[in-house]
Amino acid sequence: MIKIKSISKTFSSKKGKVEALKKVSLSVEEGEIFGVVGYSGAGKSTLIRVVNRLEQVDSGSVIIKGDNITQMTKHQLREARKGIGMIFQGFNLLKTATVYQNIAIPLKLAGVPDKEIDERVKRYLSVVGLEGKYDSYPAQLSGGQKQRVAIARALSHEPRVLLSDEATSALDPETTESILQLLLKINREFGITILLITHEMHVIQKICDRVAVMENGEIIEQGKVVELFSNAKELTTKKFINSLFPDDIPSELIKNLRATGPIVSLSFVGHSTGKPALSLASKQFDVHSNILSGNIVQLKDEPYGRLVTHLQGSEVETAKTIEFLRNEGVRVEEVSGREL
Numbered sequence: 001m002i003k004i005k006s007i008s009k010t011f012s013s014k015k016g017k018v019e020a021l022k023k024v025s026l027s028v029e030e031g032e033i034f035g036v037v038g039y040s041g042a043g044k045s046t047l048i049r050v051v052n053r054l055e056q057v058d059s060g061s062v063i064i065k066g067d068n069i070t071q072m073t074k075h076q077l078r079e080a081r082k083g084i085g086m087i088f089q090g091f092n093l094l095k096t097a098t099v100y101q102n103i104a105i106p107l108k109l110a111g112v113p114d115k116e117i118d119e120r121v122k123r124y125l126s127v128v129g130l131e132g133k134y135d136s137y138p139a140q141l142s143g144g145q146k147q148r149v150a151i152a153r154a155l156s157h158e159p160r161v162l163l164s165d166e167a168t169s170a171l172d173p174e175t176t177e178s179i180l181q182l183l184l185k186i187n188r189e190f191g192i193t194i195l196l197i198t199h200e201m202h203v204i205q206k207i208c209d210r211v212a213v214m215e216n217g218e219i220i221e222q223g224k225v226v227e228l229f230s231n232a233k234e235l236t237t238k239k240f241i242n243s244l245f246p247d248d249i250p251s252e253l254i255k256n257l258r259a260t261g262p263i264v265s266l267s268f269v270g271h272s273t274g275k276p277a278l279s280l281a282s283k284q285f286d287v288h289s290n291i292l293s294g295n296i297v298q299l300k301d302e303p304y305g306r307l308v309t310h311l312q313g314s315e316v317e318t319a320k321t322i323e324f325l326r327n328e329g330v331r332v333e334e335v336s337g338r339e340l
């Protein structure tokens with residue numbers, strides 16, 4: 001659906017040159033929600049802005065449904081952009097226009113007939129749950145309601161693709177949750193492909209099918225969300241995932257416990273989250289487990305859980321326990337205090 005092929009972009013400023021994107025490639029499949037996560041300055045905004053050519057690339061190409069966006073004339077680009085909606089952290093609403101007009105005006109400019117404009121405004125305001133707000137002005141709305149208007153405006157052009165530039169970053173956790181659920185609904189009901197950028201791992205956790213992690217203008221790791229959660233290779237990816245599993249086990253305690261057996265991190269995916277594997281292991285082997293921290297989060301399609309536990313017992317018995325857990329579908333990693 002979206003193919004980003006080896007794009008590079010360098011900015012020149014007084015302080016010198018910044019390579020914002022270094023030969024970045026990724027491919028978003030039709031109907032999926034693809035998230036790009038990274039810390040500030042990683043290049044995420046630049047990446048999403050080259051997709052609809054708000055930013056020109058120095059080299060490489062962006063192909064959407066077979067059309068090369070990077071090589072289009074202005075007229076072709078205008079047409080192509082009709083199929084690409086975008087929402088922003090700052091909502092970008094017209095302050096002096098009502099909610100209704102915020103959606104109607106861009107439709108009018110796009111040449112949509114008046115009768116259809118009215119139908120679409122009402123239809124998409126209903127999709128985002130703002131039927132009663134036609135005559136309100138943006139200043140009279142909460143942040144979440146403003147983002148809903150922006151989403152309705154994007155949907156009113158009936159795009160195939162929605163680009164989301166930190167759409168929930170200015171919102172409180174509860175409102176964030178409701179906007180994420182709305183994006184999920186849009187994806188499922190209208191089949192719209194979503195490419196989003198975020199610095200918040202829980203956005204990836206909640207709604208994304210696949211994820212790419214960016215650092216210093218490069219994609220350092222990418223894959224299915226569930227696979228990255230259970231098998232991250234890069235330190236930055238691990239840090240993002242660990243942010244969802246906070247624990248502050250005192251290092252002195254870890255040091256003391258490790259003298260009597262390993263401390264292991266157990267990851268459970270999907271059906272294995274429901275199994276009492278650890279208590280079964282404790283019954284079967286001469287090992288006592290002492291849970292130090294634990295949490296289960298809901299990924300888009302399945303739960304993922306993580307437990308950090310101390311296995312107290314002999315080397316032979318703890319090794320048997322670890323093998324048993326692995327056979328039960330649990331991912332087991334021995335951790336040192338530093339990693340925690």
Ligand SMILES: Nc1ncnc2c1ncn2[C@@H]1O[C@H](COP(=O)(O)OP(=O)(O)OP(=O)(O)O)[C@@H](O)[C@H]1O
Nearest residue numbers: 011013018020038039040041042043044045046047
């Ligand atoms: N117009 C510009 N002129 C000069 N440098 C820029 C410009 N836009 C971005 N950069 C630089 O390019 C790098 C990547 O910026 P970008 O905004 O894409 O990162 P980001 O991951 O989206 O971070 P943030 O979340 O803070 O926006 C940064 O070093 C930034 O300072």
